[in-house]
Amino acid sequence: MFQNDNAFRALGRQECLRLLAKVPVGRVVYTRHALPAVLPINFSLGTDSAVLLRTSPGSDLVRAIAGVVVAFEADEFDAATRSGWSVVVTGRATVVTDPAEHERLAQSGPTSWMPLRETVFVRIDSEMVTGRELGGTRVPQ
Amino acid sequence: MFQNDNAFRALGRQECLRLLAKVPVGRVVYTRHALPAVLPINFSLGTDSAVLLRTSPGSDLVRAIAGVVVAFEADEFDAATRSGWSVVVTGRATVVTDPAEHERLAQSGPTSWMPLRETVFVRIDSEMVTGRELGGTRVPQ
Numbered sequence: 510m511f512q513n514d515n516a517f518r519a520l521g522r523q524e525c526l527r528l529l530a531k532v533p534v535g536r537v538v539y540t541r542h543a544l545p546a547v548l549p550i551n552f553s554l555g556t557d558s559a560v561l562l563r564t565s566p567g568s569d570l571v572r573a574i575a576g577v578v579v580a581f582e583a584d585e586f587d588a589a590t591r592s593g594w595s596v597v598v599t600g601r602a603t604v605v606t607d608p609a610e611h612e613r614l615a616q617s618g619p620t621s622w623m624p625l626r627e628t629v630f631v632r633i634d635s636e637m638v639t640g641r642e643l644g645g646t647r648v649p650q
Numbered sequence: 651m652f653q654n655d656n657a658f659r660a661l662g663r664q665e666c667l668r669l670l671a672k673v674p675v676g677r678v679v680y681t682r683h684a685l686p687a688v689l690p691i692n693f694s695l696g697t698d699s700a701v702l703l704r705t706s707p708g709s710d711l712v713r714a715i716a717g718v719v720v721a722f723e724a725d726e727f728d729a730a731t732r733s734g735w736s737v738v739v740t741g742r743a744t745v746v747t748d749p750a751e752h753e754r755l756a757q758s759g760p761t762s763w764m765p766l767r768e769t770v771f772v773r774i775d776s777e778m779v780t781g782r783e784l785g786g787t788r789v790p791q
Contacts, residue, residue: 534725536677545719546721578685582677584675595690
C-alpha cells in the first residue's frame with residue numbers, strides 16, 4: 510500500500526506559470542563547449558509568460574545562449590516531507606534589441622542580484638512548459 | 651562605490667563539496683532529444699566525492715544519462731539578502747553494475763524520495779567541480 514506510482518503529478522501550463530511566479534531564482538540550462546552547463550539567476554515573468562533575465566552584455570551567459578534553445582528550471586522542495594515541485598520552460602533565448610522594449614524592461618523588468626555596469630535583457634520564450642509535483646512519500650509506521 | 655565586480659567569489663573544490671553535502675536535492679543537467687534537459691533529484695555524496703543518485707532502472711533519466719557526461723547543480727539562495735552559493739559537478743554518469751557496490755549503496759547510499767519498484771544507483775564522477783558564492787548587493791541608502 511505504500512508503493513505509489515503516482516508519487517508525482519504532472520502539472521498543467523497555467524499551474525506551472527503560477528508556481529514560477531512564486532520564486533525569485535531559477536537556473537538556465539544550456540551547452541557550453543559541448544558540455545552541459547547550468548547557471549542560477551534571478552528572473553521575472555513577462556506578461557506573455559516569457560522568462561526575463563537581466564545580465565551583462567559581455568557575459569559568458571549571453572554569448573552561450575543568444576539565439577539558441579535553452580531550458581530554464583525552478584523548483585521548491587521540502588526535505589522534511591519529501592515534497593515539492595519543479596517547472597521547466599524550454600524555448601529560444603533572445604537578447605532584447607528593441608530600444609522601446611529595453612526601456613520598458615529597465616523600468617518594470619527584472620533587477621539583477623549582481624551589480625552590472627551595462628545591462629542587457631534576455632527573453633526565454635515559454636514554447637514548452639512542463640512541471641511536476643512530488644506529493645511526499647508515506648513511510649510505513 | 652556601490653558597483654562591485656567582486657560580487658561573486660569563485661569557490662575551491664573542497665568548499666564546493668562541503669556545501670554540496672549540506673543540501674538534499676540537486677539537478678541533473680543533460681541532453682534529451684537534442685534539447686537541454688534538467689531534473690531535480692535528491693542525492694548523496696560518495697566517499698570519493700561522486701554524486702550518487704538512486705532511481706528506477708527503466709527511468710528516462712537512466713536511459714538519457716548512462717555513460718555520458720552530465721552536470722549536476724545544487725544551490726542555496728536568500729532573496730532577502732540576495733546572497734547564496736551554487737556548485738556544479740561535471741562528469742560522466744555511470745550505472746553501478748558491480749553487485750557488491752550496489753549492495754553497499756543499498757545499505758548506505760541515497761534513498762529515493764519517490765517509491766521505486768526496482769532500484770539502480772547512478773554515479774556522477776566529480777571530474778570537474780566549480781562553484782561560486784554571491785555575497786549580496788549593497789543598495790545605496
